[in-house]
Amino acid sequence: MSTRVGNVxxxxxxxSGPRELSTEEIETYRNDGVVCLRAALPxxxxxxxxxxxxxxxxxxxxxxxxxxxxxxxxxIVLDRSHLRAxxxxxxxxxxxxxxxxxxxxxxxxxxxxxxxxNAVVDYAGIRRVALESPLAALAGxxxxxxxxxxxxxxxxxxxxxALSRTAFHQDQGYFKVDGAQVASFWTSCDSVDAxxxxxxxIRGSHRWAMHAPNMFVSQETGPTxxxxxxxxxxxxxxxxxxxxxxxxxxxxxxxDYRTVxxxxxNVSTDQTRRAVSLRYAGDGxxxxxxxxxxGEFPVDDDVSDGDSLDSATFxxxxxxxxx
Numbered sequence: 001m002s003t004r005v006g007n008v009x010x011x012x013x014x015x016s017g018p019r020e021l022s023t024e025e026i027e028t029y030r031n032d033g034v035v036c037l038r039a040a041l042p043x044x045x046x047x048x049x050x051x052x053x054x055x056x057x058x059x060x061x062x063x064x065x066x067x068x069x070x071x072x073x074x075x076i077v078l079d080r081s082h083l084r085a086x087x088x089x090x091x092x093x094x095x096x097x098x099x100x101x102x103x104x105x106x107x108x109x110x111x112x113x114x115x116x117x118n119a120v121v122d123y124a125g126i127r128r129v130a131l132e133s134p135l136a137a138l139a140g141x142x143x144x145x146x147x148x149x150x151x152x153x154x155x156x157x158x159x160x161x162a163l164s165r166t167a168f169h170q171d172q173g174y175f176k177v178d179g180a181q182v183a184s185f186w187t188s189c190d191s192v193d194a195x196x197x198x199x200x201x202i203r204g205s206h207r208w209a210m211h212a213p214n215m216f217v218s219q220e221t222g223p224t225x226x227x228x229x230x231x232x233x234x235x236x237x238x239x240x241x242x243x244x245x246x247x248x249x250x251x252x253x254x255x256d257y258r259t260v261x262x263x264x265x266n267v268s269t270d271q272t273r274r275a276v277s278l279r280y281a282g283d284g285x286x287x288x289x290x291x292x293x294x295g296e297f298p299v300d301d302d303v304s305d306g307d308s309l310d311s312a313t314f315x316x317x318x319x320x321x322x323x
């Protein structure tokens with residue numbers, strides 16, 4: 001049994017609800033622009049996420065084995081979601097004269113960094129976690145908002161030996177939204193540490209101006225659209241207030257979309273990092289077609305610049321029961 005929420009189907013069956021966030025957790029998010037919420041996603045929801053990740057990797061392996069390629073790299077469109085190896089971004093950066101950021105490791109099989117945009121469309125498990133899990137209610141608590149919209153998702157898988165780092169960047173310039181209450185909820189169904197791609201954040205950087213988006217695995221920006229480039233953080237992390245989080249399944253890292261962040265490559269030989277980043281928005285957030293935004297961001301023909309996000313594409317997934 002299912003019902004339609006926005007442009008996707010929502011299952012009737014629900015699992016565990018949200019926990020109450022502490023005052024310290026809420027204040028940390030607002031002051032630092034990032035907080036790690038320990039055990040925020042109940043383990044039954046982690047199981048749903050894990051099954052979805054298994055489905056994604058099975059699809060990727062099947063398509064790769066079948067030799068389905070585009071422009072010489074894995075780049076497959078599944079309905080509206082986009083499944084690809086991030087190597088295409090590295091190649092684009094190198095074509096512009098940039099370089100790919102990567103860890104060093106002696107020997108071992110080279111793995112792939114796999115990216116799926118809009119996975120909610122094709123993968124029921126991602127859809128359920130995005131629309132039905134406690135995460136939207138946690139967003140409402142962090143924002144102090146009367147409602148929460150689901151905005152966008154990305155699945156980010158780093159196989160063992162996927163040495164590419166994720167360059168430090170802000171999400172804001174990639175997103176077609178405007179407002180203060182926008183956050184990314186990052187969670188993995190695997191244990192994540194320094195060896196297999198843990199996330200790092202510059203505390204307080206949500207107060208920085210918006211900077212030009214980069215090529216994700218490179219500091220190369222391409223067209224800047226009048227935006228300044230970020231300072232050279234790679235290799236100079238001691239000059240910034242960078243915090244890294246080791247996490248377990250069920251932990252959720254939440255960061256303001258203006259917070260500068262990145263991740264390490266996966267130097268392990270046997271630890272995959274399967275993660276999803278779910279983006280939510282609160283009160284006062286409107287649509288804005290930024291020149292710097294990327295093409296994979298969802299588009300709704302009924303939503304124009306300055307409009308509320310409330311729509312089929314950006315459905316309301318939580319309301320404050322007291323409002």
